[in-house]
Amino acid sequence: MGLLFWCSFMKTNMAEPALEVLCWGGDWGLPSVQTDSLIVLSYGKFADAKIAVKSVDWTWRTITASVPQLHFEGTTRINADFELTAKQGADTMAYIALLEEKLRPALLHSFWVDPENYANLTRPWFTSHSPFPLNFFVPGRQASLALSRILLTKAESPLLNITEVEGKIYSEAKECLNLLSHRLGNFPFFFGNSPTSLDAFVFGHIAPLLKAPLPSAQLQKHLNQLENLCQFCNSILKNYFIDSMAERRNDCKFSILSSFLFSVSAFLLGSPTAPHDSVDANLQKLTQLVNKESNLIEKMDDNLRSSPQHRPHSHKNSALA
């Protein structure tokens, strides 16, 4: 929540790229793999701020700094919330509190505490993105911070064991995702047709869960059933993060949307197209309809799910180990 007020209290003229964000790098089709970094990046995009993103991967800042960090010169103001009414602003605060309280513990658990996910995905990724010798203890430290946060806030006296708390936090997280899905309904964003800080927060929490190739992923499966939230994430990625997606071409995995983006950015930048011509027709239709009426989006989604290209990520970790 501090991030939210931080962002809105800076004053600027928006033309200068006077802002620098330090955050964890990206993977799996996302500009950053860490929730807070994603929130800041997407908020910056929504507010049309010129932000220079610097990755802290492979630097010593992974241990000394708590990312994300914002550096700015002069005075800068970013505000994506111009058009919100007072009541919508209040709703934003309430939903952010809901996310932090109900969804964040389960996300922390999925990524940092669950043994299979931690050993096969999270620790290798963070280890490979930290310089020697930090790679030995940065992931471990994050994991123990996550565990202590979960236990201290969620485990009450009869539930001192993490396994008993698991059931509770996952059921709360699923309920929270359902609530968000109800609230979003068929709209493109939470408050009308333009994105706001709440959209940034929801995107930051949900996107890693949606995109990361987690080996043991009950929460991810639940999220995949909530089509409007998946649409929401994918449309934000498509509309606001196209440039950074093109840079991470080599790391981008098998999502159809990303291969469509290859062809779009290739067309614009003149580099060789990705060899996915056979799905271009489907993809172009899909992305056009994302901007149209919601019932058409749902229909196309059904078609897409039956097409053979739409498979969950069978991600190989060898590049990261």
Next chain:
Amino acid sequence: MSLAAEAFVSQIAAAEPWPENATLYQPLKEDQILLSDSASSLAVQTFLRMCGLPVEVSCRANAEYMSPSGKVPFIHVGNQVVSELGPIVQFTKAKGHALSDGLDDVQRAEMKAYMELVNNMLLTAELYIQWCDDSTSAEISRPRYSSPYSWPLNHVLAYQKQWEVRRKMNAIGWSGKSLEQVYEDVSQCCQALSQRLGTQPFFFNKQPTELDALVFGHLFTILTTQLTNDELAEKVKSYTNLLSFCHRIEQTYFKEPEREGQSSRHSKGALP
């Protein structure tokens, strides 16, 4: 409670109607209870009154230890013991009394979000002010918390509780905040609540819900409790619609002559 145990309790709860001798346990009102516990207890009492369910309030020095989850208040109904507002709401729902049935899904999502906002901001701020602010902790919280016990147990328990709360604040990132920032957060939270309430009688127009009970519990307690300074109460007082909301609920649900839930030496008694 584990999920299976919860489902089991709900089934048992549904079997019997609400008895006459339901009891709510909280720490001693005059000497021991602190701001955050008093707020939670008042919220539960308000909720039960809104549902029209009779409950007797019983003050015990060891209420915190009797509670199944370690948090107060808890209610003893029939042969079940349920603590904290969330599970109590579910329990009463299983017995057939619910305040939020008339809400649709989007409204229910909003209600839950606002309840989390109150818990996240107001309750955490109350805990911070009580235990992480040195002057309040030394003058009010530690003496009150340990008042039923003799030396040296009173020191041990008070410091242990303080250490636990500070650890929790650390884990959620509040230990880096200054007192001013916490007051500012409370103000933001009250502003959000005030904007949501607007000019309506309750948060979801005509009918009170558990959100109204929770907000009333916290705001009333903040307004009527004497701390080392009045700044917290001043922050709340600046929102007039919240003040009139508290008056209204107090008049509607707590208008007995003794006003047993409200006055104590720790509290100033009446709303300003």
